[in-house]
Amino acid sequence: MQHADIAIVGGGIVGLTLAAALKDAPCRIAIINKGLIDQPLGDKPGARVSAINQANISALKKADVWQHIDASRANPYNAMHVWDKDSFGDIHFAGNDTGGELESDTLGVIIENLxxxxxxxxxxxxxxxxxxxxxxxxxxxxxxxxxxLMLENGDALSCRLLVGADGANSFVRKQANFPITFRDYEHTAIVANIRTQQPHENVARQAFTPTGPLALLPMRDPNVCSIVWSQTPDAAKTLQGYSDSEFCNALVAASNNALGPVSLETSRTAFPLTMRYAREWAKDGIVLVGDAAHTIHPLAGQGANLGMQDALALAALLGTLLEEQKDIGQLRYLRPYERARKTEAMKMIAAMDGFKFLFDGNDPLKKLIRGVGLAATDKLSAVKQAFVNHAMGL
Ligand SMILES: Cc1cc2nc3c(=O)[nH]c(=O)nc-3n(C[C@H](O)[C@H](O)[C@H](O)COP(=O)(O)OP(=O)(O)OC[C@H]3O[C@@H](n4cnc5c(N)ncnc54)[C@H](O)[C@@H]3O)c2cc1C
Structure with a gap:
């Protein structure tokens, strides 16, 4: 039987961020993951991407991870354009809207998850x-x-602290009986890469349509975007039934022809979207991070960012406890992590609910509010600065 001080179940973005942030900690860490944690990248860019914000980029640089990322599969973006398809609402963000908080004009990086x-x-x-x-x-x-821990390969592993970083359907969360609240967002996200006639110019775009938001995320190739098109399940089903050219025509219409005619670079994949929120994140000897603790709507591209911040907060706490030779498995020591990160996740869930409610449908009052709201925010530099700094995790 093997022993580890910390066993991290799940070698995805969040579990590995936790392990990397603990690189100098005096502890033995076991990562248990279904499959290899490093898999070969395909020749062409994959469609599962994340917009990673400045706060997490800085943390990855500090942990000496950033230099190991294949730069050809990550693209910095320096502006965002968000508009409401059916009203006059329109807003632009750029690096200088952060009020000098950024080292460069880069707002974040669109990176293939792999x-x-x-x-x-x-x-x-x-x-x-x-x-x-x-x-x-x-x-x-x-x-x-x-x-x-009884493992599928027949081995057993003992550990003082078990970390559930095993994603939305977390086995650890279920085994530890952490209660969860969940709700169907009644949206399905269609994900694919597209080739656009006009270059994206490193601008991340998002159009809010009455049936859901469409994000066009700029990839390394100046004419390739990754799309996340969240739609009501019926609308998504219709789109998935379309031929490639019908789908592309619908996409051009939904984006107000933002980048001219488009063609598909990858197949389309659909993800039903569910909000999940674990009502407890820690008990004696067990703690949750990332999607195991919360899943949110991808409309603001914050799920992985939030999870990475969980991992960094937990690593900081564990580092201090280990230095002080305290018991990392005791609930009373894990509580500050749970309190702080639950609050952040709850704020993000509430913000996503607010956006989804406000931008859903054709209600004339909501249309007016979002038109005025976007236009006013675009003009008010302090409000805009607060928005963009929050999105960047600054
Ligand atoms: C369409 C879409 C677009 C998104 N876009 C963004 C974005 O732009 N920005 C952003 O910040 N977030 C985005 N997100 C959210 C983001 O993808 C997730 O929040 C993030 O990937 C979660 O990472 P994780 O490591 O917590 O979980 P996962 O990525 O699910 O990793 C879990 C790992 O655990 C392993 N595992 C699972 N069960 C077991 C087990 N029993 N034993 C051993 N190993 C196990 C799995 O193999 C996997 O490696 C998006 C999500 C969706 C659906």
């Missing part, structure tokens, strides 16, 4: 305090002093 995971994995695999186990966990037996 490229980010690979960069993290290359860094983590070099750490002396980490072992990676390619398997799944089948059972957790917890006592007041330790957790015993």
């Amino acid at each position: 490229a980010l995971v690979n960069g993290l994995a290359h860094s983590v695999l070099k750490q002396d305090n980490v072992v990676v186990i390619d398997t799944t966990i089948e059972r957790v037996l917890s006592s007041s002093q330790q957790n015993m």
Whole structure:
């Protein structure tokens, strides 16, 4: 039987961010992940991407991870354009709207999820305090002093702290009986890469349509965007039934022809969207991070950003506890993490609910409010600065 001080179940963006942030911590870490944590990137850019904000980019640089990321699979963007398709509402953000908070004009980076995971994995695999186990966990037996993990490969692993970083359908969360609140967003996100006739000029665009938002995220190729098109389930079903050219025509119409005619670079994948919020994130010996603790609507591109901030906050707390030789498994020591991060997640869930409510449908009053609201925010530099700084995690 093996032993680790910290067992992280899940080697995705969040689990690996936690391990990387603990690189100098005096502890033994085991990462348990279904499949290899570093997988080869395809020749063509993948359609699963994330807009990673400045706060997390800085943290990855500080943890010496950033240099391991394949720069050809990440694209900095320096402006955002958001508009309401059916009203006069329109807003532009640029690097200088942060009030000098940024080192450069870059607002963030659109990065293929796999490229980010690979960069993290290359860094983590070099750490002396980490072992990676390619398997799944089948059972957790917890006592007041330790957790015993029964693994699918037949081994067992004991640990003082078990971290559930195993995504939206977290096995750890279920095994530990953390209660969760969940709600169907009644949106399905269609994800694909498209080639555009006009160059994107490193601008992230989002059009709010009555049936849901359409994001056009600028990729490394100046004429390729990754799209996240969230639609009501019926509208998404109709779109998925379209031929490629019908789909592209609908997309051009939904984006007000923002980048001219488009063609598909990848197949389209649909993700039903659910809000999940674990009502407890910690108990003696067990703690949750990332999608295991919360899932939110992708309309503001904040899910992975939020999860990475969970990981960084937990790493900072564990680093201090280990330095002070305190018991990292005790709930009373884990509480500050739980309190702080639950509050941030709740604020983000509420913000996403507010945006979704305001931008859904054709209600004339809502149309007026969003038209006036976007136009006014565009003019009020202090409000705009607050918005953009929040989105950048600054
Ligand atoms: C359409 C869409 C667009 C999005 N766009 C953005 C964006 O622009 N910006 C942003 O910040 N966020 C975005 N998000 C959210 C983001 O993708 C997620 O929040 C993020 O990937 C969650 O990372 P995670 O590491 O918590 O979970 P996951 O990525 O789900 O990783 C979990 C890991 O755990 C492993 N695992 C699961 N179960 C077990 C088990 N039993 N045993 C061992 N291993 C296990 C899995 O193999 C996986 O490696 C988007 C989400 C969607 C759906």
